[in-house]
Amino acid sequence: MSDSILVIKDVWKTYEIGDERIEALQAINLDIEKGSFISIIGHSGSGKTTLLSVIGGLTEPTQGSVSLDGADVWKLNDAGLSALRNEKLGFIFQFSSLIPTLRAIDNVALPYIFQKRNNTDIYGRAEKILSILGLSKKLNSFPSELSGGQQRRVAIARAFINRPSIILADEPTGDLDAQSESEVMEFFSEINEKEKTTFLLVTHNMELAGMTDRIYRMKDGILTNGG
Amino acid sequence: MKIYHIALKEVSKRKIRTIYTSFGIAIAVSMLISVMITASSGQREVFQVIARYGHSLSIVPVDTQTQQSLKSFGIGTGTYIPEASLPEIERVYQSAIIAGWEKMGALIFQEGTIGGAAFPPPTFAPRLYEETTVKGKDVVAGGVVLDKELIARFWWDVAEGRFMEHEGEVVIGRLFAVGTETKLGDTVDIGRNKMRVVGILRETDSPDDYMVFMPIKTLQTLFNKQGKISMINVRAMCPKCPVGEAAVEINKKILGVRATSQMEIATAQSQIFQKTAALLVSFVVAALIISSIGVFNIILGSIHSRLRDIGLLKTMGASKGQLIRLFLYEALFIGITGGVIGFVIGSGLSYVVGPILFKDIVIKISPKFFAIALLLGTITTIAASIYPATYASKIRVAEAFKSL
Known part of the structure; x- marks a missing residue:
């Protein structure tokens, strides 16, 4: 039995804007094992965010299939897709992604609300993750009371709350200073090692990519092994 | 959460x-x-007004000519019910009430009781209305049987003075008193008689406020209407009395009169x-x-x-x-x-x-x-x-x- 967590087969994504056809993804094939720590690098507009979006069940590919932990993502119905996002996936976006009317700790606990499983200590776990990320004094703060970096760390904490199988992170340390960036990457490594969580990071930061086990390169919608 | x-x-x-x-x-x-x-x-x-005042009936002549201004209150002059028909009206009323109770499943062991409990007899308060002129103003004079009137309209009370006790005495409505500047103790000409005002009624928001009252016999004599009455007000004296049934029976059996239950008015x-x-x-x-x-x-x-x-x-x-x-x-x-x-x-x-x-x-x-x-x-x-x-x-x- 294969130990793959993510298998992408011949994925294409074409955007048609007027008469113009833009091939955002071209014949992408990828097989990622459980517990991998991978990064995809590339310039802005190279298609790396689109790829994450297709993997996460957010953007439907024009062609091809994506299998995540044995489930064919784009053959799932709405309920199946929701359950997959909730239980298997953790998203970290490059933009501010907190719900402005909820406190930091509520934002972290949010994915749990959509879960059918019972987990009474979710706030304990949320508090623990926020503390690791240096936000123990900001639990009850609203997003508007947090700096950009603090908001990013809350969003990172939220991605881990449901113990996902794979983390899809789009420029995860974008708003962070060097020290915070290092702490966050350390946290990622620890989770990767202890909980065997797979990481797929998209970044244009070579230094960050260098901290992962394997680097892929994206250019004009084509994915190549970056070495 | x-x-x-x-x-x-x-x-x-x-x-x-x-x-x-x-x-x-x-x-x-x-x-x-x-x-x-x-x-x-x-x-x-x-x-609540109906409940407070008790279930009651108004009995008037069929062809009552009502004054336009008093029409909404059911005050009519010029047509009459013979006073002699009062006992027959009472008899029809009583038997209709008993039949009504029986229809509702009440046990009538003897007249005047429901399921063994006594209920007081109804009060039939006759009135005679006559149009006249007092101090140059058109007014309706009302003749009443005072003891029955005080039961049928138990909210009646004098604001000043007292009710009439002797011949030649009248009580007047509050608004009549104000409109004609008549005071307690004044003498007013009604027909060819001079009558003394001994009481002013407390306001009732009814035509009574504009009227002059005297004993019914006095008014009958004054206007030569002996043996005639303009209306009968019946107070049932028991809650939930089937007065509607009584009204139907009276209308059916007594010619020339029209009985209306207050409950019907309230319902309307x-x-x-x-x-x-x-x-x-x-x-x-x-x-x-x-x-x-x-x-x-x-x-x-x-x-x-x-x-x-x-x-x-x-x-x-x-x-x-x-x-x-x-x-x-x-x-x-x-x-x-x-x-x-x-x-x-x-x-x-x-x-x-x-x-x-x-x-x-x-x-x-x-x-x-x-x-x-x-x-x-x-x-x-x-x-x-x-x-x-x-x-x-x-x-x-x-x-x-x-x-x-």
């Missing part, structure tokens, strides 16, 4: 939007509640209340529909401004059903706020509108109006939010995140 907590936090954090949306609903709800409270209080007032008035209220309610329902269109627009606008949040919730695993629930909870909380505000404003409004529509109305606000306000507020907002909520649930994440 549950889905409704997110909704609650959303509506409580976005206070301006919540209050603005709630207020649209609250205005329509308050209008409806004020109409309902006023109509219900007015209707209750009518039945009640129906007018209900129809008026129904008309007003239909206007308010239109207002409610307009409000719900406002809510629809605000919720839809709110969804458009929160596309990014909706996308985020979807990436966290929110299903269509959960998103619909989230927005319907928000609508529910806005509806509850609108319902509560609407109830408070509507209740206050009924204290202003009620007395304008019905003099001396006692506004009574029961918990059912609070429940109605809440129900209306919530149903309206939820109904107006179903489409926006469904629309939100169908938004694709990629559309929500233009940046992704």
Whole structure:
């Protein structure tokens, strides 16, 4: 039995804007094992965010299939897709992604609300993750009371709350200073090692990519092994 | 934390939007509640008057010619019931009441008792009305049998002086006294007789306030109407007496008279209340529909401004059903706020509108109006939010995140 967590087969994504056809993804094939720590690098507009979006069940590919932990993502119905996002996936976006009317700790606990499983200590776990990320004094703060970096760390904490199988992170340390960036990457490594969580990071930061086990390169919608 | 907590936090954090949306609903709800409270209080007032004054009948000649100004009060002059028919009317009334009780399943062991309990006999208070002129003004003089009159109209009382005790004495209505500047102890000419005013009646909001009263025998003699009466007021003296049955029997068996139960009058008035209220309610329902269109627009606008949040919730695993629930909870909380505000404003409004529509109305606000306000507020907002909520649930994440 294969130990793959993510298998992408011949994925294409074409955007048609007027008469113009833009091939955002071209014949992408990828097989990622459980517990991998991978990064995809590339310039802005190279298609790396689109790829994450297709993997996460957010953007439907024009062609091809994506299998995540044995489930064919784009053959799932709405309920199946929701359950997959909730239980298997953790998203970290490059933009501010907190719900402005909820406190930091509520934002972290949010994915749990959509879960059918019972987990009474979710706030304990949320508090623990926020503390690791240096936000123990900001639990009850609203997003508007947090700096950009603090908001990013809350969003990172939220991605881990449901113990996902794979983390899809789009420029995860974008708003962070060097020290915070290092702490966050350390946290990622620890989770990767202890909980065997797979990481797929998209970044244009070579230094960050260098901290992962394997680097892929994206250019004009084509994915190549970056070495 | 549950889905409704997110909704609650959303509506409580976005206070301006919540209050603005709630207020649209609250205005329509308050209008409806004020109409309902006023109509219900007015209707209750009518039945309370009947309950207070006892079930009673008015018996008048069939072809009573009523004065236009007194028509609504059933005061007629010029046609008469023979005084001699009074015992027959009493007999028909009594047997109809007993038959009515029996029809309702009551056990009549002997006359004057229901199921062994005694009930007092009814009071038949005859009156004679004659038009005359006093101090140059047209007035209706009323002849009464005082002891019976005081039972039949037990609210009768003198504000000044006393009731007539001797020949040549009269009591006058308060408004007659004011209109003709007549005071206690004054002498007034009625027909060819001079009569002394010994009492002024307390105001009753009835034609009695404009009349002059004397013993019926005196009036009969003065106007040469011996053996004639203009109407009989019957006080049943028992609650829930089947006076309606008695009215039917009297109308059937006694020729030349028309008996009307006060309950029938009350019912007719009640129906007018209900129809008026129904008309007003239909206007308010239109207002409610307009409000719900406002809510629809605000919720839809709110969804458009929160596309990014909706996308985020979807990436966290929110299903269509959960998103619909989230927005319907928000609508529910806005509806509850609108319902509560609407109830408070509507209740206050009924204290202003009620007395304008019905003099001396006692506004009574029961918990059912609070429940109605809440129900209306919530149903309206939820109904107006179903489409926006469904629309939100169908938004694709990629559309929500233009940046992704």
